[in-house]
Amino acid sequence: MRRRRQPQEDLHNKERWLISYADFITLLFAFFVVMYSVSSVNEGKYKVLSETLTGVFNAPQRSFQPIEVGDQSQRGTAAATDDVISPDIAETVDPALSEQDRSAELRTIADQLTLDFDELISQGVVSLESNKRWLELNLPDSLLFSSGSAEPHYDGFEVVKKIAGVLRNRDNAVKVEGFTDNRPIRTSAYPSNWELSAARAAAVVRMLAMEGVEPERLAAVGYGQHQPVARNDTEEGRRRNRRVVLLISRDASIRGTMR
Template identity: 40%
Template sequence: MARKPKHEEHVNHEAWAIPYGDLITLLLAFFVVMYAISSVNEGKMRVLSEAMVVAFGGPPRAMNPIDVGDFTPRRAVREENLDLMSLTRPIPHPAGIQADLPMSRLPPQRVTTPAQDPELARVGAELERKLAQLVEEGAVRIHHGKDWLEVEIRADILYPSGSAELTSEAERVIAEIGAVLVDFTYPLRIEGHTDNLPIATERYPSNWELSAARAASVVHVLGGGGVAPERMTLAGYGEFRPVAANSDADGRNRNRRVTIIVLGDSEVQPPPPGARA
């Protein structure tokens, strides 16, 4: 009897596609899991986990605190004190500060309101009395704040152009200011400012050096008049803190100035130029 011829088995040349597809699927699942892990919110995940454990009757993962004594649990206190409406209320802008300024630039306690400290108010009144003529001429400006007092002196009555050497008249004015301040213990900050016109001399390579030297000359006169040196600090800001535009002569003249700031508290920072009337 003749044998049946054996049929050759068909070779599937595309069998590799099945494990390849499985590999791609596994890789996709792996990357999805990795992405989910990388962007998980731990706080929300912890809350969800605890809720699932409680819902399915499992033991809680966190130990419940045991209250000792008569007090309200912290969570209850937070819930009682939480005012959800306060989270959506607009933040009022303090008087004297422009509403369109970014909140990051709004300095705390810089509103130019009458000084509340009676002693600080007395200092301001005495300075206004002694410098009345210069205040009337506009050469000196006195700004009152809640926790600070500032005396702004135009540089053209203090120094020759491009110099930090006080004139004799300027020394007299500074001495009068020092005579008022010597009887008080408030910290003082003396600041020097210039306009934006560049200077490049051997003694003053830039406006930084010029403004600092002008502030230092005022410090020396105040110290010579009896003001305690440990009460005073100085700073030179060059042209970088203007109070007026440098586009005209009047604005540049306003920016060339020395300010003596009386701080009602050692923790109070001096007011920036844009936050005063």
């Protein structure tokens, strides 16, 4: 008796499990590939990432509340400047130095500032002028602050840190002057350019003190738009007028050297 042939459809139904099995094996292979990739950490990249995060979280705080003027009141003021100055600052230079010695000391400061800002001076961004009694370091406002603000941006701290490194452990008086262009500003914080320029000068003074320059050597003055060095009817002239100037005196008495 001849055996009955199974229908072709029944054979297909019995082999469908192979499709599911193949899909499962493929997924399992993909899973192990992913697990292997995750477990194979690039040690070099991991070390760089770890060191970067460590540096960010361990870095000192480099901001402070801007000086408020006008209608806004200052709340939660920072601790007194004396509290942030390092107690390890060396004693200042003997105030009884001769005039010749003080002139030589002023030239030394000029040489060090020229070296530290050599690139910016060669580019015409920063200028340094001197006479027998003063050094005048001229900084554009954009090097320290954002437009219309007296809160230093991050790069501004590095600039002031360089300056403070030269001025520390000396006794030369330092006057910081703030200037603006003639474009009016009227905000709750800065009713006029006078307040803005004075706040910027005071901000630089505070940063110098934070970096270890003795506060009794420092003074801040704001001139607003009233002492321009260029015409205010061009963008280039306005850019030159927006500046912060550090006047570093040969002498030690800040009030005796105010000009």
